[in-house]
Amino acid sequence: MANRLLEVSDLDVAYGDVGALWGVSIHVDPGTIVAIVGANGAGKTTLMKAISGLVRPKRGEIRLGGASLVGRAPEEIARMGIAHVPEGRGLFRQMTVLENLELGAFQPKARPRLQQSLEKAYALFPRLRERAHQKAGSLSGGEQQMLAIARATMSDPALLILDEPSLGLSPLVVQQMFALIQTLHGQGVTILLVEQNIHQALKVADHGFVLKTGELAMQGSGAELLADPEIQKAYMGVLE
């Protein structure tokens, strides 16, 4: 318990009067991959937005390395070490690939390391070096997703949040994406991964949480959840 990186406890979130999350608790230990899985509308994105400050919880606590995040602005939470790749990627499509990467290192503590971080990102994503001066909006879907992830690594975050990185990608690119997630994990990056691609996500995850209509339905190691008959019945029949 003492060295939890992220600890979300008993979180309620509502959009106006309509509740989206009820009493959700999750945690992420340093150096692990944690998967959040669940059907459409289960509240996965809402949970990620609450963590990065884009929506304000009604109740509950969110702590990063012990410091409370509740009530802080998203830019402040970003500077505290959370890099959130949102659903839909959030690229600056009119700006170049290089400019997007530079903005990933906008925060003061990342700026001095801009060149090193850039080299590291290019080493991991050689395509981005080739396309450095193209507009982000001109990249293919897979390249855009790579850019969004590369940009998020530019600040060397304590926690990397990926909200449905495989959305809209071809099966081959999805494989590359998951390989990449494992490479980042190998480099010591802590990852909180939201996926509808449940099988793949649980395969790479150390731990998983299952959300169901705004509540935590189940949790366990990736392997445990993969083997769970209920999960297989409810979520994977259609997918695999």
Next chain:
Amino acid sequence: MLNIPPPEILLQLSINGALGGAMYGVAAVGLSLIFGTMRLIFLAQGAMIILAAYFVRALFYGLGIDPFLSLLIVVPVGLGVGWLIYQGLFRRAAAEEDRNISLLIAVGLMFLVQNLMTVVWGGNTAAVVTTYTASGIELLGVRTSFTRSMGFLIALAGTGLVVLFLRGTLVGKAVRAASEDMEAATLMGISPHRVNAIAFAIGISLAGAAGVAVATTFPFNPFAGFIFSLKALVALALGGIGNVAGALAGGIILGLIEAYVQYFISGGWTNAIAYGVFLAVLMFKPEGLFSRPYKKA
């Protein structure tokens, strides 16, 4: 049938139109920046330009400072005033994300500034008359006004500096990023208040530069700014919202249109046609004249 006038006349019209239009353009660049990060049409921009013109006049007649030299004072003061206007008037409304409130504040500021100017300087027409006010220079073989040409240079330099800032510095890139997607920008650690304040600071300092150009070129009165704001809005639409260099170009195009309308039709039609063009652009080419239609993501 129109009579085609001789080429010298066309050139004369074009040069005068472009020089005048650059004034709208520089006002539009300020609107474009502020609209970019705040999605606010800062209707008080014209009033701020006239306020700057009065300030330039006071510096000239009170302290004997040459109007063009006063750029060195007006531009930095504009930066500070813009920063203060954001922090004092708009910061809270921006945090609420209610753009109607921000728009009302802008309108309120416009009326306040207009009326304060009337109280301080009276409602009559004012002008800055220097030894070179009536001088002309030769431009492409056409004789034209020296002060208008200076105004054009000021507009060009001001816009150029803004573009350099937006493209060449990390903070400038943050302003562009926030203009494109504020939520994504905050995830990069970019503070909305910071980029909004920067947009305002630069926008008002451009109003200061435009004030110098106006003061040296036209007679003005406290209420002359509103029409300026409207013309800047037309220039903004022509140039493409969110395109800073396009805003300057939009202003120049508007100036050309006005000059031609005045010559070929009549002076009475210039405003009506300018606003007609505005509506036509918004209806048929809302992304502006210089960009291709956005592809849906």
